[in-house]
Amino acid sequence: MVVLGANAIFNPYLLQRSNLEHPLLGKRLNEQVSIHAKIDLDGVDNFQGSTMITGHGYMLYDGPHRSEHAACLIEVYNIPLPHLRVE
Structure with a gap:
């Protein structure tokens, strides 16, 4: 077993230099990507709830697709983030 803690570019480099x-x-090199979506929920209540993160979507996190594609974790926040505009 080999465990490396570099990144998507240097891990393969270290493995290749080790003659593996x-x-x-x-x-298929990549780094983790974070995508933020801003959705205007005009007329929808329930902001400023007691829990900041109200849901984790693990539906794309694991499964048969992982043999060829990356995983995805979806987080749902229940508070307006500071950079959102208030109208």
């Missing part, structure tokens, strides 16, 4: 070989070593 695998057909996917160094392929």
Whole structure:
């Protein structure tokens, strides 16, 4: 077993320099990506609830797709974030 804690670019580099070989070593490189979506819920109540994160969507986190694609964790926040505009 090999455990590395570098990143998507340097982990394959270190493995290749260690003479480890695998057909996917160094392929499909990426870093974690975070995407924020701002949705105007005009007329919807329930903001400023007691819990900041009200839901985690694990539906895309694991499954058969993980053999060829990345995972996705969806978080739902129950408070307006500071950069959202108030109208």
